[in-house]
Amino acid sequence: MFGMVRPCRHRLGERLTAQWTAHLCGLCLALRGDHGQLARVVTNYDGLLVSVLTEAQAVRADAGRRTAGPCPLRGMRTASVAHGEGARLAAAVSLVLASAKVRDHVADGDGLLARRPVALAARRVAASWDRAGARTGSAVGFDTAVLVDAVDRQAGIEALAGPGTPILTVTEPTETATAAAFAHTAVLAGRAHNAGPLAEAGRLFGRLAHLLDAVEDLEADAAAGAWNPLTATGTPLAEARRLADDAVHGIRLALREVEFGDGGLAHRLLVHELPNSVHRAFDTVSCAHGSGPYAPPGAPGMPGGPVPPEPPRRDRRGLLAGCAVWLGLACTCQMCCGTYGDPWSGEHKEGVCSRYDCGGCCDCCNCCECCSRCGEDGGCDCGCDC
Template identity: 70%
Template sequence: MFGIVRPCTHRLGERFKAEWMAHLCGLCLALRGDHGQFARIVTNYDGLLVSVLTEAQSGTAPDARRTAGPCPLRGMRTASVAQGEGARLAAAVSLVLASAKVRDHVADRDGLLARAPIALAARKVARGWDRAGARTGASLGFDTAVLVDAVDRQAGIETLAGPGTSVLVVTEPTETATAAAFAHTAQLAGRPGNAPALAEAGRYFGRLAHLLDAVEDQGADAVAGAWNPLTATGTPLAEARRLCDDALHGIRLALREVEFTDAGLAHRLLVHELRTSVDRAFGTSSCGHTATASAGQGGNPYAGGPHAVENPYGQAPYGANPYGGNPYAPNAPQAPGGPGMPPPMGPGGGGGGGLPPQRPRRGLLAGCAVAIGLFCTCQMCCTEYEGPWSRERREPLCDGEDCCDGCDCCSNCGCDDCCCCPCDGC
């Protein structure tokens, strides 16, 4: 999957994670329903923002969700997924976005696309996606010609751009395309008054998408000799970061002008997670907590970090904890017994019970068979799974790859008291 808004599910929290997955799966199934199985490969994280914005304005209607069947990417579980016009518009936009990305790779002669027969086939697929997106868009009252026109103009603009050209001239077609897509969600939601503000948010989002893609690809493009907007226009990274920060601020201001029914997920993605995407691209961090402070201190305001304050009690007002932090942690040393102390729990102690017996490990061949099954159904990457040999519960390999080092201070979007919230009082 591609896209710049790639949220860590650990940061989203249970509510927003469920909603985000509903829109992601809804986009995937809308692509399959309207355009066939092969179209599902264009499912992307940015396209689902169209579905999120539509629902945020109209609210979750009773028929806005349906139960989807088991899917390997969900660990063969059923799920409640989004459906309706928002998901279908997201599918149309995703097809056109994917078409543009394929054409860009063909123009850059990336990898196998440097071979003429493969490039020809890729162009044919891209044209098919353009037509499919246009059909779906027309059924929703959205003319995808503005998206296709932006894609077509991009090549000519890049040809003319050179040192001294503003990089915003290069990002203009992407800004125009995303502005149109964001604005149309207001029509689908029955709130036409939101269209100007959403168009503004979409324009800034398109700018961010283009700039962040250029930042992330600049090194590889230099090695491959491919065209890069920052290199071609001579835009330094400091200026690119300034433009990105300005776009973040613009999105935040534009969203304040939009009338939402439930802005929770839209705000989480377009304010918090988008800030994280910018920091990730530029190799910085948006979170004020370190891994130690978050995991070990539970949000301790006296822990290290830019928001830390001096501990008025010094290092340890009552002496060091002889049990290394939490005496109730699973592996913490136990306090020695003494007069009046109850006997230890577990086998041989007065408390009875004890830990449940562990399941026996699988053998080599059985574990290999299970590992192959987990890998082929994507459970190892996308959902919690049982270790093939150890039988222990494990986190998915891809889940949380973009996590902010264990910081969950904004998991519930508590803007009033969250020290790493970038909202400025939202």
Template identity: 65%
Template sequence: MFGIVRPCSHRLGEGLRTQWMAHLCGLCLALRGDHGQFARVVTNYDGLIISVLTEAQAERSAGWRRTAGPCPLRGMRTASVAQGEGARLAAAVSLVLASAKVRDHVVDGDGLLARRPVAAAARRVAGKWDRAGASTGADVGFDTAVLLDAVERQEGIEALAGPGTSLLTITEPTETATAAAFAHTAVLAGRPGNAEPLAEAGRLFGRLAHLLDAVEDREADAAVGAWNPITVLGTSRAEARRLADDALHGIRLALAEVRFTEGKLAHALLVHELGQSVDRAFGTTSCGHAAHEVRGASGHEVTAYDGSGSGSSGSWGSGSYGDGSSYSGGNHRGDSYGGGDYGGSGGGNHGGSGGWGGEPQKPRRGFWAGCAVAIGLCCTCQLCCAKEYEGPWSRKKREGACRDCDCDCCDCCSCCD
């Protein structure tokens, strides 16, 4: 499972954490129910936000939850999980984007996919996911062609990019795709008036997903010569952080215009946890360290940690988080949910520029080797229960979704009351 929004249980609290897990399991089971067991490998933390937004806007009914049977990822416990059109839309989006990423990986000839028989098998899997996603999207009234168009345009935009190109030009296809998916949740929930602000929130979320994926994978991409927009465009750390902070602020403003029935979880994920994701990517926060509250220059209250890098300027520092937001994070081609591509492409060794620094990452596993490791992690419940495990593709350190967290509780802003 991948994604940029990976909430910590102590910040969500028991109630919101239970709801979050209901949507995560609901996405996974929607993939299994419509498309078979193997489709569950595209389950991701950011995709479930589609399900969360749909339910947050809709009037409450008895059909939004069902009791799921025992699952190894839940320690063989039953659970109440989300179901319905929101979960199916999230599944459709996840499938189409995963199919596009597999195709990119095949074109690049990365790892085992450089071998023709393996590449042919991967193309068949990608084609199956593409058709399945389009079918499910059609069932809920969403045209997945907008997602495929974004992925196809991304490659051409990157081929023409160079020093002087705006980073927002690179992120535009991702923004367009996520805007369409977010806006359609208003249609499913019967709240057409929410479509415009949700499209704006989705556009900015797509910008952050693409940007943070590039920031987190910059050193690893440089090590293998993979294409990375931060490096190729010569974007400074300060400018990247400014764009991220502006997107966060825009998402908060857009969500304030959305009419929710019950929007507490959506707010927690898209405001508080997304802010944590930005800090994690830039190495300015660490969940397990003692924190003290400080007032930022803009007047917003922020959390600072001893020994971490500064917020938007100064030396880069390695940070406390090495976990990535993608399966392998090679190319950054239009992944609307922060996944990155499964592997990198050629294009020379784009060395690091001053001020970014960081510890080198372990070599990433190939697609099929990562799949084997992921199956092992699932069968041993480490994805869910381990305090820390190594990402199957990226080999970066990650935390289990249901692990116990012993760090200090964070205060929530007044708009969550």
């Protein structure tokens, strides 16, 4: 799984977590349905936003849902998942994103890809993902050529970049590609008037993704002698942070111009989670409230506040059925690296190696009732400077 928007379930809350999971499963199943089981490895968080935005603009959000069968990653339980053109557009974008990532690793000679036979095989896989993405994109009226062209232009721009080259020259292809993908969600949702502001939000999202990737790879690239846009252009971290913060602010403003049906999840991810991605990349405080763990008196679970309600009891499985589910979870690594429902009780569990991206601030994620109201109707009155 890759991508910069990696929300924490503690911040999302139960309702938005269920929506997020529906889109994640929907993308995975769309990839499998159109391109086979192996295509599911390109499931990624950033491509998932395309599905989220499409549903957020729909008049009836539940119109793009279906019930999926049992899956080991869900503890062998059925679930309501995103289905339709939004999920397929997300699949097309994910395939091209994965292709670009593979090509980037090949160009850098990372690990085994430094070996010629492995690099050749990786290029063939990337090319097949490009073709698969084009087929799926065409089925929903989206020409992925703009994405492939951006990937192809990126290498030439990087080859010419040097000290003094504006960093935004390097991020332009990514900006152009994501702008096109975001704007097409308006077409799929039948809200063509949203295309302009969504294109702007997508352009800035692409800029942010490129910048944060460069920041996170800076030390590793320096150690390996690999190309990094910040090093190559001589862009200081302070300038990269300024551009990242400006992009976050610009996305927030652009989304105010978008007409949503139910924009709760889109608002949470693009307004509240993106700042956390910036904090994570620059290794600064990642709590959206700008301070350390804190919850005011009277908040749920705090002295003087209401006692949080107990979660509903889930259906329990018998011994043999639970053992069968346990085996499936173990074989798919969910018990080690993911999150899952207990095979017998259904209780939510975290894998041994799992890390929710809370930035150490889960104690303050629900520090005021206003945070739970953010995005309930597509707006925000929480005072979190949105």
